[in-house]
Amino acid sequence: MDVRSLEKQIHERMATFPTKTRRVAEDILANSSEVAFRSISEVADTLSVSKAQLVRVARMLGFDGYAGLKSVLKKELLEQVAPSASILGNIGEDTHIPQELCRLEQANIEETFKGLSSDSIVSFCEAAKEAKAIYCMGWGISSLVAEWFYTRFTELGLKSVLMRRGSLSLLEQARGIGAEDMLIVCELPSYVIEVTEAVKRIAGSGAHIVTLTDSPAAPVCAHATLRFYASDHSPTFGSSLLGPMFVVHVLTSVLAYNMGEAGQRALAAQKEGLSDQRVYYPAYGLRY
Numbered sequence: 001m002d003v004r005s006l007e008k009q010i011h012e013r014m015a016t017f018p019t020k021t022r023r024v025a026e027d028i029l030a031n032s033s034e035v036a037f038r039s040i041s042e043v044a045d046t047l048s049v050s051k052a053q054l055v056r057v058a059r060m061l062g063f064d065g066y067a068g069l070k071s072v073l074k075k076e077l078l079e080q081v082a083p084s085a086s087i088l089g090n091i092g093e094d095t096h097i098p099q100e101l102c103r104l105e106q107a108n109i110e111e112t113f114k115g116l117s118s119d120s121i122v123s124f125c126e127a128a129k130e131a132k133a134i135y136c137m138g139w140g141i142s143s144l145v146a147e148w149f150y151t152r153f154t155e156l157g158l159k160s161v162l163m164r165r166g167s168l169s170l171l172e173q174a175r176g177i178g179a180e181d182m183l184i185v186c187e188l189p190s191y192v193i194e195v196t197e198a199v200k201r202i203a204g205s206g207a208h209i210v211t212l213t214d215s216p217a218a219p220v221c222a223h224a225t226l227r228f229y230a231s232d233h234s235p236t237f238g239s240s241l242l243g244p245m246f247v248v249h250v251l252t253s254v255l256a257y258n259m260g261e262a263g264q265r266a267l268a269a270q271k272e273g274l275s276d277q278r279v280y281y282p283a284y285g286l287r288y
Contacts, residue, residue, distance in 0.1 A: 131182035157266035179206035
């Protein structure tokens with residue numbers, strides 16, 4: 001059974017379910033990523049039901065148990081996020097490497113684009129404009145993505161803080177984040193335990209948490225209020241950054257427009273700074 005068959009079965013049988021069972025079935029569909037990648041105990045706590053109730057609902061939906069339901073949801077979500085991985089399997093000795101790499105990166109961007117929804121982008125912009133401060137977190141290669149978010153926010157005149165491992169651990173830096181703040185955490189494989197622990201602590205403060213990852217399987221997704229996914233497949237280095245950087249560019253560009261006159265003033269000031277010949281050589285056609 002795939003997810004579409006599961007959704008159809010739930011909707012067809014909904015009227016025959018007891019009220020509580022119907023609510024649990026609806027919550028499972030509405031929170032499919034949490035069900036797919038979190039333990040049964042965590043899901044039970046999130047949905048405010050018992051583990052036994054989750055098992056009963058899974059069996060009423062035609063599964064042997066909860067594990068079967070979880071497996072279907074996980075398989076479907078992973079296939080939605082990363083279909084370009086199939087290209088990797090076609091790279092062999094006779095492959096024209098530059099051409100195949102270009103095809104793979106094009107697929108990364110196309111899949112990332114298809115996963116961006118207008119509603120999510122609008123939610124991101126509203127949260128960014130309302131935030132007292134925007135914290136950008138990353139570790140390793142993911143810190144490059146976080147730093148670009150930080151750079152873009154600073155260019156727009158928004159208070160932004162870059163969080164990465166230094167003299168203070170991420171857990172120590174997390175103490176300063178409050179309910180009026182926004183956290184953007186970038187997490188590409190391999191996933192880092194300290195990042196997840198820091199995000200979990202920040203979630204307890206009530207801050208708005210946005211994740212940019214390659215998959216719903218990333219542990220930080222369990223604590224997010226808004227999630228974005230980027231295809232990052234690469235046959236050489238661990239992750240390609242084109243998909244994640246594409247997301248940063250789209251989100252911050254839309255944010256610049258949504259900020260109206262404030263955004264225009266910030267970009268004008270940035271352009272003026274780049275024209276300072278005490279720092280830069282003369283350049284023409286600067287676009288900000």
